[in-house]
Amino acid sequence: MTADIIDGKAFAAGLRARIATEVGGLATRGLVPGLAVVLVGEDPASKVYVGSKERLAREAGMISTVHRLPADTAQADLLALIATLNADPSIHGILVQLPLPAGLDPQAVVMAIDPAKDVDGLHPINVGNLTIGAPALVPCTPSGCMMLLRDRLGDLSGARAVVVGRSGLMGKPMAQLLLAANCTVTVAHSRTRDLSEVCRTADILVAAVGRPRMIGGDWIRPGATVIDVGINRLPPEPGQEKGRLVGDVDFDAARAVAAAITPVPGGVGPMTIACLLDNTVEAACRAAGLERQRA
């Protein structure tokens, strides 16, 4: 079998186009969704992601601001910026890029964000609402994975899903979303015994561990749908400036076994940003008391 490649890049472009149409409609009613991204320090990968978020938000017709702070920013100064953004009526979504430099407390920072503006879905109010099945702002990467899965498989009821990774930004909310979609969900991680065997039970395998090509072809059930969330940069080849990006799955090996797989790049990554824009529109509509007018 040669797996189909799930084109997240194309899906994300379509989603952004629909969001742009919706934003155009909202603008005629006087509502322009606004996104503020906060970047502390100089992490090169984070700089690239933040730049893309800013550009794509503007291309969708939204207000987009980036606040770049030095790596030695004091916790109190970061909290003061968040308080200002919480109080700014033109800003509907706030995202503080993670990881933060050492010395800053990410938990305290996330708790300081108004839950209604928490477009990362990390505030305990949103985490709790997702868990109990109440309306919530949902973390962008797992939302994007669910859209790709639903587009490919339709109803997910009864599927055996294995999520490898248990982070608050990805693994845990992914498990909640799969459970809400009636999957039988296993959350595996670095301490899971017989990890490869657990993975082989999966109809849906979601890899979010952050270890380049850890998941081999023989970890995958024939016919499975594989969602690779990993974004790992390999060391540069001799004579090259940058190493290539690879996922957590050995793509070539997996392709021979799975029914469908997301590539890296061009899979989940672009969906993350499109879902961030979607969450910002959602937050703006809720703040204004308007129904969504999805295109």
Ligand SMILES: Nc1nc(=O)c2c([nH]1)NC[C@@H]1CN(c3ccc(C(=O)N[C@@H](CCC(=O)O)C(=O)O)cc3)C=[N+]21
């Ligand atoms: N508070 C917070 N929220 C996040 O959502 C968040 C974060 N912090 N910190 C870092 C991770 C990573 N992340 C990505 C977003 C887009 C791509 C993306 O667009 N990737 C492209 C290209 C990548 C490239 O070429 O470098 C692709 O996969 O095709 C990747 C990764 C959001 N994150």
